[in-house]
Amino acid sequence: MTTTDLRTTAPRFRPSRGDLPFAVLNYAGFTLFALVCGYPFYYLIINSVSANDVAALGDVRLWPVGVHLENYTQILGLPGLASSTLVSVARTVIGTAATVLASAFLGFMFTQERLWKRSLWYRLVIFTMYFNAGLIPVYLTIKSLGLTNNFWVYILPAVVQPFNIILVKTYVESLPRSLQEAAELDGAGIVKIFFRIMLPNMTPILATVAIFSAVAQWNSFQDTLLYVTDQNLYPLQYTLYTYLNQANSLAQAAQNAQGALGAIASAATSQTPTSIRVTVAVIVVLPIIFVYPLFQRYFVKGIMLGAVKG
Structure with missing residues (x-):
């Protein structure tokens, strides 16, 4: 008997009517669980690229507002990084x-x-x-x-x-x-x-x-x-840990470092303690997240x- 014959004669699994509600609940439950686990990372990312004044008020929840990358350019430019x-x-x-x-x-x-x-x-x-x-x-x-x-x-x-x-x-x-x-x-x-x-x-x-x-x-x-x-x-984690603890003073220093431009700088891109914290968190988390797909199958x-x- 050939492989084709075996496939033809082998009984096929046919889900019963009672299996459909279980499958729906199963997929819905795991989808909800995945969203709950992934939302904190998504929340950090959208707040790190949103307008800093809006993010500081906690008004960025589902979609980024006033997208910009100034937070990353300023944080990555910190000494010792x-x-x-x-x-x-x-x-x-x-x-x-x-x-x-x-x-x-x-x-x-x-x-x-x-x-x-x-x-x-x-x-x-x-x-x-x-x-x-x-x-x-x-x-x-x-x-x-x-x-x-x-x-x-x-x-x-x-x-x-x-x-x-x-x-x-x-x-x-x-x-x-x-x-x-x-x-x-x-x-x-x-x-x-x-x-x-x-x-x-x-x-x-x-x-x-x-x-x-x-x-x-x-x-x-x-x-x-x-x-x-x-x-x-000092490793990156410790350096960012010190910056995280100094978020308030670091935000003030970043604004003062702009000099004359600081007076006319947009509030959307001016550093705040919140913007520093979420940006630092993203920088810390993202690299190691990319390691998992490489080894996931093993x-x-x-x-x-x-x-x-x-």
Whole structure:
């Protein structure tokens, strides 16, 4: 029997009358949920490009009013923003790559029964998920390692993430054992097996780990508060965080910086605390939002297979 015959003879699913109301409610419910989740981002965007005097009054709700891009040109022209962006991009790219590689290798090694004291090392890694020494001992450790006011303070402490290791370990255990056994019969060592056999088959779970790590690195600014005082090492999040806290004074400074033009400047494009806050929020959120479509097709598969064994 050919494939065409199978398609012809196979019974077709025919929805009953009771399925239609459920389908309508299902689509309506998820559409409403998506709108509720997406509206805050939409609200920020339309307020950031609307007339500043109207946005300050809270009258921009559904559609932008008096569209202009002055907010972005002025915010992006603030001092230190270019270097901060470079630091954020560097820590996100390097930190994500290091975390993904470490999680992949450790997750793979914890599946190897010949690893000496495998259960002990695995339990010690998981132990750190629930217990830590506290802020002061961690700071003293970072300082003794010479990582204060050092770019690597953004990378090294975040390389080993127990949760990611659990996901990768569970995913590797779901792969056919015969893949590694066949490579071993051909004389491949453990490193060659990892890079040539296992790593290419980990794409879904590694994409999931990459999303987690990239979002965490891009949004992080608390490590800067604790360990960094050199302004050349400030990431974008911390720089915008300081501008966000100084929105009132920054708006006044932006108006004063216009000099003689400030007296005749339109109220629609004059900076206000509200315009600064929404513009900064959009600048912070938009880059990481574009990461999700790149990994979306791997994300669900990776998180499901990495979380459930069998």
